Amino acid sequence: MGVCDAIEQYAPAGKPSAMNPPNLPKVAGIDSTVPPPAHTAPPAPQVQSAPMLIQDRLAGWISDLTTLQELTERLARTATLDEALHELLRAGAALVGARRGLLALEPADGLGPDTTVGLGLTRADLGHIETVPRAATASGRLLDAPPGAQSEIVDADLLTDSGLDPRHREVAVRLGYAASYALPLSTETAGRIGAAVWLYDEPAQPDERRRHLVGLYARQAAEHLALLTELDRARKTEGTLREELxxxxxxxxxxxxxxxxxxxxxxxxxxxxxxxxxxxxxxxxxxxxxxxxxxxxxxxxxxxxxxxxxxxxxxxxxxxxxxxxxxxxxxxxxxxxxxxxxxxxxxxxxxxxxxxxxxxxxxxxxxxxxxxxxxxxxxxxxxxxxxxxxxxxxxxxxxxxxxxxxxxxxxxxxxxxxxxxxxxxxxxxxxxxxxxxxxxxxxxxxxxxxxxxxxxxxxxxxxxxxxxxxxxx
Structure with a gap:
């Protein structure tokens, strides 16, 4: 099956179930601590035939494509830049199995608008994150990187990273997140326009399948954001011109x-x-x-x-x-x-x-x-x-x-x-x-x-x- 069941409610209401194993490292969306069955003898291995395996894979692909289509259509229905930013954050969080996140909009041409929005984060929380040196944050590294230099940043266990900036460690402990997954938002014509970061409450990272899906979604979302950014600029320019007239x-x-x-x-x-x-x-x-x-x-x-x-x-x-x-x-x-x-x-x-x-x-x-x-x-x-x-x-x-x-x-x-x-x-x-x-x-x-x-x-x-x-x- 695909990730439809995982995002049926669109955004996780609490900690994802895959994030709850007590000790072993985890991968978002996969429970690595399945308990052994209480049998005296091991069960007979089940061998899946090749046709059934192909059928399951096809069903999973169809489910994934359906999910991407639904999320992309929901994003396309957003009419303002602010609505689109929040929609992208919510959909991305569901795809990667995170509960919180933030999106920094910062077009590379320097013409704005520049803004940061959060999912599950208050303005005060965003203020704390902004006190972390830019080069120490995933969003800052993506925004400042040369074009095509980085496609994603995975920090599966921030608090055990000896190279983590002290201020970043302090903010992570204060806000209660232990891992992050970040993607750049860019298009061929507009270049880098922003970066999205999703935060996990415990050490974790999305598996390869989820990363592939959210990457496809982010590419489509970036095109929509670039269009809305141009519209927002045009409206502000018209508004300024009108007020001057x-x-x-x-x-x-x-x-x-x-x-x-x-x-x-x-x-x-x-x-x-x-x-x-x-x-x-x-x-x-x-x-x-x-x-x-x-x-x-x-x-x-x-x-x-x-x-x-x-x-x-x-x-x-x-x-x-x-x-x-x-x-x-x-x-x-x-x-x-x-x-x-x-x-x-x-x-x-x-x-x-x-x-x-x-x-x-x-x-x-x-x-x-x-x-x-x-x-x-x-x-x-x-x-x-x-x-x-x-x-x-x-x-x-x-x-x-x-x-x-x-x-x-x-x-x-x-x-x-x-x-x-x-x-x-x-x-x-x-x-x-x-x-x-x-x-x-x-x-x-x-x-x-x-x-x-x-x-x-x-x-x-x-x-x-x-x-x-x-x-x-």
Whole structure:
């Protein structure tokens, strides 16, 4: 039979049974201390025929291949780097018959991410292991070795090794492990990306069959880890680029308090916001969304936001003119892309707002006496018509009222039809406690948590979310 029975529960719940012989040296997965039978005469030897031997071997190979397929499929279903690292550790521990382990991710190109995760080890345990000199650990030797220099490191009995580093011996005794088995994780294209180490509670080592299986699994796992590493880098790069393209901080303008919240989708979306001081103590507020996702949408979002800032400085008192210029630019430079946008020209001293929207959801006015949507004129998104133009809307707020601008992602993430999503948003705004009305940041957080409960504001989604709150004094 194969190793399926050994990993049926996926990770050993306690010490492997093969690790428990009292005195004799052991090999993981093999009980070397089978007691002699209590017979007065030895039993007759059983001779296995050649066909039966071949059949048993074939059954074992099939079982092993099935096991590898199941474990590889489970690993392939992991969507994040952290999930894949823990999955690899658990599967490897089951294959080699260990209970604990750690995986050090350290790509050879030096671009990161660098991290260490543990199986059956707390963060404090990992901290103790990190105090051991790097050259004295199996993971450190594998990570620092030249390519192809070492394929595995077997330390079957650490505590009897006279050459063991004293600090390593101290940590091993403290954490209660006596043996380890380590494998490098590498691919032909990415090179060395990390090392996995599994720890045994007693002197032991995996037998040749288990080492062969875990080696095959590790090669497949390394390819998956290399791919997820590249994706993780791309997401972080996009996130950094997106944050650089959005305002790093909101301006301070007399008569108004500002707060913004931004949640990015997993693939990187094109939702944006802006707030900029304008001549004559005025303020420009804008939110928008570019179609698509990924780097191209982020780049288009940055170009659109930068262009809107320029138009707002020149003709911000006329929001229709601002959006008309933006529509013309989008149609000429990116004819295959469309966008929604809303721009508001504010005079805080008079609490006067003039706004225009292009295919965008209406802003919400929130106060102690009213909670209502300020409907803009019905209009198509930018880039959809040969020539965009729609009338603006003018209104005034009462002292202490907050104007909330947002993108459609807030509504889409609810999973409800749009009419119900709008109703949910209105109910959340109407239910804001009075104590939060004076703080636009607390108000935005309350609405975000209420409209998107159970972590929907943080989980991966296909939709960006932007909230921009302006409280007029």
């Amino acid at each position: 959005l305002p790093s901080r909101l301006p301070r303008v007399a008569g108004v308090q500002l707060a913004a919240r931004h949640r990015t989708c997993a693939r990187g979306g094109g939702d944006w916001f802006d707030a900029l001081p304008l001549p004559d103590a005025a303020l420009g507020l804008a939110v928008g969304s570019v179609t698509g996702s990924g780097p191209s949408a982020v780049a288009a979002m940055g170009r659109l936001r930068a262009s809107l800032r320029a138009y707002a400085v020149m003709e911000g008192e006329d929001p229709v003119a601002v959006l008309s210029d933006l529509e013309l630019l989008l149609r000429l430079t990116e004819p295959a892309r469309s966008a929604t946008a809303l721009f508001a020209y504010c005079e805080p001293a008079q609490r006067k707002i003039i706004l225009a929207g292009a295919g965008h959801s209406p802003p919400l006015v929130i106060g102690e006496r009213r909670t209502e949507f300020m409907e803009t004129s019905l209009s198509a998104p930018l880039g959809m018509l040969a020539c965009w133009e729609a009338p603006s809307v003018e209104f005034r707020t009462e002292p202490g009222e907050t104007v909330l601008l947002y993108t459609d992602g807030l509504l889409h993430r609810t999973g409800d039809p749009m009419d119900r999503a709008f109703a949910r948003l209105h109910a959340a705004a109407a239910g804001v406690p009075k104590s939060l009305h004076a703080d636009p940041a607390a108000l935005a957080d309350h609405i975000l948590r209420t409209v998107l409960p159970d972590g929907l504001d943080t989980v991966d989604s296909d939709e960006d979310v932007v909230l921009l709150a302006a409280r007029f004094e």
